[in-house]
Amino acid sequence: xxxxxxxxxxxxxxxxxxxxxxxxxxxxxxxxxxxxxxxxxxxxxxxxxxxxxxxxxxxxxxxxxxxxxxxxxxxxxxxxxxxxxxxxxxxxxxxxxxxxxxxxxxxxxxxxxxxxxxxxxxxxxxxxxxxxxxxxxxxxxxxxxxxxxxxxxxxxxxxxxxx
Amino acid sequence: xxxxxxxxxxxxxxxxxxxxxxxxxxxxxxxxxxxxxxxxxxxxxxxxxxxxxxxxxxxxxxxxxxxxxxxxxxxxxxxxxxxxxxxxxxxxxxxxxxxx
Numbered sequence: 001x002x003x004x005x006x007x008x009x010x011x012x013x014x015x016x017x018x019x020x021x022x023x024x025x026x027x028x029x030x031x032x033x034x035x036x037x038x039x040x041x042x043x044x045x046x047x048x049x050x051x052x053x054x055x056x057x058x059x060x061x062x063x064x065x066x067x068x069x070x071x072x073x074x075x076x077x078x079x080x081x082x083x084x085x086x087x088x089x090x091x092x093x094x095x096x097x098x099x100x101x102x103x104x105x106x107x108x109x110x111x112x113x114x115x116x117x118x119x120x121x122x123x124x125x126x127x128x129x130x131x132x133x134x135x136x137x138x139x140x141x142x143x144x145x146x147x148x149x150x151x152x153x154x155x156x157x158x159x160x161x162x163x
Numbered sequence: 164x165x166x167x168x169x170x171x172x173x174x175x176x177x178x179x180x181x182x183x184x185x186x187x188x189x190x191x192x193x194x195x196x197x198x199x200x201x202x203x204x205x206x207x208x209x210x211x212x213x214x215x216x217x218x219x220x221x222x223x224x225x226x227x228x229x230x231x232x233x234x235x236x237x238x239x240x241x242x243x244x245x246x247x248x249x250x251x252x253x254x255x256x257x258x259x260x261x262x263x
């Protein structure tokens with residue numbers, strides 16, 4: 001049963017990523033991205049990381065996807081990526097390059113011994129994650145707030161129209 | 164329970180699709196979305212490794228990655244909008260003005 005769920009979700013994730021790659025219209029790409037992020041959230045759920053699944057839906061599918069759609073609506077130049085591609089040969093070259101990269105990664109991942117017997121599943125609720133965030137990772141957590149503040153100020157400085 | 168190595172393999176595939184998207188697309192928005200796919204693949208691997216090692220630390224790391232991704236998307240989209248205002252065209256191949 002869990003295998004069926006996993007392979008269904010994996011097929012959905014890979015398919016939506018392929019849709020993002022192949023569709024020319026960026027708004028379709030954004031919708032495929034939402035599907036991809038949703039399946040990642042579901043995969044988190046199958047790994048008992050409930051808190052991360054919720055955060056994934058809120059932050060990615062909520063905030064980031066809306067930001068993307070908003071940017072596309074602001075920028076919409078009708079059709080993208082039309083006309084002849086001046087760098088077509090280089091782009092075609094990227095496919096074997098990525099294939100080699102995937103082979104490398106799979107060799108590394110395959111050789112890495114995921115040793116050790118099956119451990120009991122880690123609790124991933126807000127309780128466990130919050131406990132570790134506010135004890136061992138308290139300082140990085142606070143630095144994150146500074147990072148988000150810097151992002152807010154930076155975005156305002158970048159997009160403000162100069163009179 | 165599906166073994167963690169399956170999740171890591173899926174994460175590797177998704178990451179490579181993100182790399183491919185960055186390399187073959189010309190639209191900076193789509194390139195950004197491909198970067199998000201790569202970040203999500205890394206998150207998936209982190210959670211899988213955390214499960215394998217029996218700690219919650221992988222999930223804490225994923226939380227920080229999500230925060231950084233949110234900040235990165237906000238700033239990156241602002242930069243794209245600023246470039247679009249100057250040039251009225253969006254293609255990463257034409258943005259070579261930093262080149263000497």
